[in-house]
Amino acid sequence: MSSLFSPLNFKRGPSMKNRFMLAPLTNLQSHEDGELSNEEFHWLTMRAKGGFGLTMTCAAHVQEIGQGFPGQLGIFADKHIEGLIRLAASIKEEDSVSICQLYHGGMRAPKDVTGYTPICPSDNEETGARALTQKEVQQVIDDFVAAAVRAEKAGFDGIELHGAHGYLLCQFFSSEINHRDDQHGGSLENRSRILFEIIDGVRTQCQEDFMVGVRLSSERFGMKLDDSVAIAQRLCDEGKIDFLDMSLWNVFKDPIEEDKQGKSLLSYFVEIDRKDVRLGIAGKIRTPEEAQRALDSGVDWIMLGRAAILHHDFPKLMQANSDFEPAELPVSREYLAQEGLSEKFIEYMNTWKGFVAE
Numbered sequence: 001m002s003s004l005f006s007p008l009n010f011k012r013g014p015s016m017k018n019r020f021m022l023a024p025l026t027n028l029q030s031h032e033d034g035e036l037s038n039e040e041f042h043w044l045t046m047r048a049k050g051g052f053g054l055t056m057t058c059a060a061h062v063q064e065i066g067q068g069f070p071g072q073l074g075i076f077a078d079k080h081i082e083g084l085i086r087l088a089a090s091i092k093e094e095d096s097v098s099i100c101q102l103y104h105g106g107m108r109a110p111k112d113v114t115g116y117t118p119i120c121p122s123d124n125e126e127t128g129a130r131a132l133t134q135k136e137v138q139q140v141i142d143d144f145v146a147a148a149v150r151a152e153k154a155g156f157d158g159i160e161l162h163g164a165h166g167y168l169l170c171q172f173f174s175s176e177i178n179h180r181d182d183q184h185g186g187s188l189e190n191r192s193r194i195l196f197e198i199i200d201g202v203r204t205q206c207q208e209d210f211m212v213g214v215r216l217s218s219e220r221f222g223m224k225l226d227d228s229v230a231i232a233q234r235l236c237d238e239g240k241i242d243f244l245d246m247s248l249w250n251v252f253k254d255p256i257e258e259d260k261q262g263k264s265l266l267s268y269f270v271e272i273d274r275k276d277v278r279l280g281i282a283g284k285i286r287t288p289e290e291a292q293r294a295l296d297s298g299v300d301w302i303m304l305g306r307a308a309i310l311h312h313d314f315p316k317l318m319q320a321n322s323d324f325e326p327a328e329l330p331v332s333r334e335y336l337a338q339e340g341l342s343e344k345f346i347e348y349m350n351t352w353k354g355f356v357a358e
Contacts, residue, residue, distance in 0.1 A: 004295055004302070005319055008053070010242045011276040013157045013211035014097050016053035019295055020315040021245075023282050023305035024056045024101040024160065024215075026069055027345040034061065034074015036083030039342035044087060046340040048094035050313030053301075055096045057087070059103035059162050062147040063140065065116045066168065068105030071344060075100065075147040084154035092155070099213065100151040101160045102144055106168030107177075121171050121178040121185065137184055140168070141194060145201035148210075158211025161198060163231075164247045166221035169195055173231065174222030192231050199240050213243040218265055219256050220249075229268050236277040244274070245303065248283035251294050270298040287326055288318045309349065312339050330357035 009015040022044075029040040040058075048055040060075040061067045067074070074080050084100065091098040107120035107129035119136070120129035132140065148159045163169040171177045172194050178185050184193055195214070202212055214235055218228045235241050246269050255265045266281060282303035285294050294302045307314050310327045317324045327335070333356060336346050350356040 002292055002318070002322060004291060004315075008278065008300055010211060010278055011239070012209045012242050016097055016301065017095055018051070018053040018315055019301040020052045020291075021054040021280060021301055021303045022047045022052045022056050022308050023303045024058050024162070025305055025309070026058055026072070026348070027341075028069055028071035028348045029342050029344050030058075030071050030073045032071065034067070034072065034076065034080055036073065036080070036087055037071075039344065040073060041083075041087055041090070043340045043342070043345065045090045045094070046312045047308055048091045048096035050308075050311070051315030051319070052096055052304075052308070053315070054099060055091045055094075056099040056160060057101055059101050059167075060147070061109075062102050062104055062143045065114050065119060066104035066106070066109050067114050068103070068109045068167070070113060075102065075150050076143065078150065081150055081154050084151065084156070088151075088155035088157075092157070097158075097211075098156045099158050099160055099211065100154070100156045101162055101215070102147050102151070103162040104140060104144070104168035106171045108167055119168075121180050124177065131180070134182060134184075137194065141197050141201060144198045145205050148202040148212075149205050152206050152210055158213065158242065159202070160213040160215055160243075160245060161195065162215050163195055164215045164217040164221070166217070169198075170217060170221050170223065173227065175224075175227075176222035188227050188230060192234075195231070196234075196238070203240055211242045212240065213245055214241055215245040215247055218246055218248055218269065225255055225257055225260050225265075225268060229272065232269060233272050236272055236274045239276055241277055243278040243280060243300075244269075246279065246281050248281055251281045251283040251285060251297070251302075252290075253283075264297075266297055266299075288322050288324060291318065292322075306355075309336070309341065310339065330354055332357050 004019045060073040088098045107118045107124045107127040118129040123131045254261045278300040280301040
């Protein structure tokens with residue numbers, strides 16, 4: 001049997017029954033106040049039932065001002081815990097590890113969504129975002145930690161910190177965006193300090209076996225490959241996280257930076273001394289052959305996004321037939337509804353070129 005169906009253990013928390021993780025996917029399905037909707041619940045639990053070894057929520061915002069999209073799941077207030085209890089329990093009932101992704105949009109949390117002027121490590125003319133004060137940076141750290149505590153109270157096995165895709169934590173990492181002259185700006189150590197302070201806070205406030213993961217971008221969004229590798233290596237060296245989730249956009253591509261080309265982008269992260277930290281990847285893994293090739297590259301698990309939208313039971317389908325042919329795009333609205341997407345989610349997918357048949 002394929003190595004994709006072997007179990008994977010972590011330094012903390014439960015083991016995965018296989019190497020398939022559900023990617024944290026924006027879907028616009030929650031209530032406007034951030035409370036879990038039945039549509040969001042159905043979409044996620046359907047993937048847990050479909051055989052994913054780990055089911056991760058979409059990005060859940062840790063401050064009201066951090067909401068990046070309409071209908072986004074929230075975890076910034078205790079009112080969110082009740083719905084999250086229901087979700088975490090149902091995921092775990094399917095023998096799937098339950099992870100809540102924690103997020104703050106920063107300058108990518110528009111005023112027309114939040115009602116507030118967006119915030120950023122530094123003033124940002126393009127988005128109209130204002131710089132955070134030192135006191136506000138500490139509040140962001142505290143609110144990420146408080147959100148992790150809520151996730152634990154709700155029964156999740158752990159959390160993932162969203163440090164990718166140009167959102168607030170990634171904005172701090174970027175020398176192009178972060179122009180602060182205090183302890184959270186300047187050197188890479190200072191620019192990434194916020195992440196390590198959040199991790200320390202979570203480790204202090206949550207139980208010893210609570211899982212912590214981090215999602216990083218390897219490039220784009222103001223990130224340099226060397227900086228991404230350095231942050232990833234430090235996370236592994238310090239051993240306070242359990243898994244590292246690299247969002248590569250395409251797991252088989254070469255780096256954008258010309259002087260880094262000649263070997264795959266993925267290889268830069270496979271070569272890291274990971275110690276006890278598990279490494280996984282996301283980016284255009286669509287077929288069983290690609291899933292196996294991605295795992296064989298030397299990572300510990302793979303993450304499916306579009307493939308999981310098209311097939312809620314991709315792991316079960318592949319286990320039954322390692323050569324199964326995934327659905328070809330575009331697909332009908334009726335097909336997506338059968339796969340557990342609500343009308344709001346289908347409308348969102350219609351903004352992805354060539355995904356929904358019209």
